[in-house]
Amino acid sequence: MIVLGRILAPFGVKGWVRIQPFGEDPQTCAVLPKWWLARTEKEPEDSWKAIAVRTCQVHGSSLIAQLEGIEDRSRAEELKGWLIGAPRSDLPATGENEYYWADLVGLQVENLAGEALGTVEGLLSTGAHDVLRVVDGESERLIPFVAAYAHEVDLAERRIRVDWQKDW
Numbered sequence: 001m002i003v004l005g006r007i008l009a010p011f012g013v014k015g016w017v018r019i020q021p022f023g024e025d026p027q028t029c030a031v032l033p034k035w036w037l038a039r040t041e042k043e044p045e046d047s048w049k050a051i052a053v054r055t056c057q058v059h060g061s062s063l064i065a066q067l068e069g070i071e072d073r074s075r076a077e078e079l080k081g082w083l084i085g086a087p088r089s090d091l092p093a094t095g096e097n098e099y100y101w102a103d104l105v106g107l108q109v110e111n112l113a114g115e116a117l118g119t120v121e122g123l124l125s126t127g128a129h130d131v132l133r134v135v136d137g138e139s140e141r142l143i144p145f146v147a148a149y150a151h152e153v154d155l156a157e158r159r160i161r162v163d164w165q166k167d168w
Contacts, residue, residue, distance in 0.1 A: 001036060001045050001085035002102045004029045010076035011064045017076050019056075019063040019084065022101055022125060026063050028091065030056040035067075035084045048085060061127065099153060101130075108159050109134045109143070112151065115166045117141060132160070141168070 005021040021029050029035070036048035052068035070076055094100065101123045109117040109132065118136030123145065125131075130145040143149055143164050152161040 001038070001041075001048055002088050002091060002100050003041055003083050003085045004035075005063070005084045007037075007079045007082045007084065008062065009080055010073045011059075013073045014066070015070040015072050015076050016064050016066050017070070017079055018059070019065055020125075021063055022123070023130070026058055029084060030058065030063060030065075032086055032090060036086060037079065037082045037084060039082055041083060045087075097153075099155075103155060104132070104145075104153070104160070106158070107153070107155075109162055109164075110159060111162055111164050111166060113166075117143075117162070117164060117166060120160065132162075 003022060005019045008018045008020050010016065011018045019029060032053060034050050034052045036050050038048045054066040054068055056063055056065040067079075070079070088100075091100070094103075104120050105122060107120045109120060111117055116136070118134040118139070118141065120132050121135040122133045123130050124133060124142070132143045132145050132150070134141040134143055141164070143162055149162050149164055150160060151163055152159075154160075
């Protein structure tokens with residue numbers, strides 16, 4: 001499963017939910033006819049629950065959606081914090097220099113001098129841009145995932161090269 005977002009809270013009283021989309025294009029979530037829901041990313045793929053999307057639209061910096069079978073605010077509140085995902089086969093192909101977050105998690109990060117900085121443990125969306133959360137033992141680095149710092153992503157080699165000093 002590729003995690004596309006998180007249900008933040010109910011929206012209104014008729015069962016709608018507010019969604020925090022992950023990544024740059026919230027429309028990736030909005031165009032899918034169904035989503036898969038799970039409490040955590042670590043759940044096995046067969047335990048994700050499929051749910052039809054009645055309607056989904058951009059609302060400010062988030063999305064709002066009405067899901068099949070969620071008819072009131074109480075039911076919508078039960079979904080708060082759940083993750084939204086989809087099988088990779090249901091998602092559009094990425095363009096050049098575009099990546100799903102799941103493609104980046106687990107990649108080794110090294111700087112331009114070839115020094116290992118750690119492994120991508122996750123990403124954060126700041127609104128302005130995404131940030132790589134790179135962990136190396138006890139240390140953690142937050143590296144903006146923008147062209148000025150992220151120079152090369154090599155999925156085949158499972159490596160990201162960044163313009164970032166080891167002591168930053």
